[in-house]
Amino acid sequence: MVTLHHFYRSSASFRVRIALNLKKISYEQIVHDLDAGAQRSPAYLSVNPQGLLPALAVGRDVLTQSAAILEFLESTYPDPPLLPATPMEQARVRALFHIVAADTHPITTMRVARYLKTVLGCDEPTIQHWKQHWLIDGLTALEDVLASDPATGRFCHGDRVSLADVALVPQVVSALKLGVIVEAFPTVARIHEHCMQMDAFRDAHPDACQFQQPVQAIKE
């Protein structure tokens, strides 16, 4: 049994929830309320000294960083595979993943927004514009790569779900929440819609988690 430390609205946690669902791995969960700063509590810092979500406890080991967790799940629960067969195809999927996970998401996180507000004195509309700018930048890059490559299918890579979709969907959900017109990125929008027809994606969505009563959260 594995235990996921997460928060419904954390985009990187959303990625891991999708992969756990796709691979039908049952997991316990401990919810850390980012709004209340729970990820900085001494209890959680003893789990993950970096104080970031998600973390996945596997026995006595704790895995951090969504990309590292997802690769671990891919190695240890290979069915269904979330990476294609050849190194070259894998490189394409991982590149799409990192357009989101490296080039886009980190610039739009709460800790960056906090710096903009407290150190640079930015007001709320300026911070919203910041987030929208980088989300649009990231979705533009995804669209360019996806729309120009015949390797794109119903999903980001052909007709099988992969780690690229696992990254794309949470990023689109964040963009929608910030009022970005996702239809301006037609390939991205189409893949998002296609993924959201699957239970694994729907059940991992922040709105689905928000109304669950997390068993482990009570024990905390």
Added chain:
Amino acid sequence: MVTLHHFYRSSASFRVRIALNLKKISYEQIVHDLDAGAQRSPAYLSVNPQGLLPALAVGRDVLTQSAAILEFLESTYPDPPLLPATPMEQARVRALFHIVAADTHPITTMRVARYLKTVLGCDEPTIQHWKQHWLIDGLTALEDVLASDPATGRFCHGDRVSLADVALVPQVVSALKLGVIVEAFPTVARIHEHCMQMDAFRDAHPDACQFQQPVQAIKE
């Protein structure tokens, strides 16, 4: 033969240069001058529509995103391995890699600095402080994880070089350039020094590349 599109000062390019050197893969190079905005030239955008460095051309395929390129090299040139043997150890190495490649580096890039300057009107000292803040944040996270775990050895993971070191060294070099006191992070500083005794790291350093005359650059 593979061809690396890079720039001496690009931190993500530096990672790929180190790995190519460690695995003794000979490569041609095409240098794109970031200072002159060459990565946004139509010629390069036809190679990598995202206009970011590095990219690795392998035959007719072009790989982008340093993490994806490094995993590709690991699959196709497994000797010497830059990932440890077990999925759990691999997760530790990849997590360390992403503390740099996802949580730190993307927030300090030129494109973010450009937004701070042109949209938010930040002056040069404010931008320097921004970069220092996030570099210190990242080095603090690395130090916490490395110093508290007996799995850390002469390198980030035991006594063999890994992808974690490949990410750590360029980040430390960026921090030094920005005047960050790296000695405040003793484990990080020690590993950086140890790596820099190896030719593969030294030859990939921006200062070493800067004085090379790149053959392919002339053809551009």
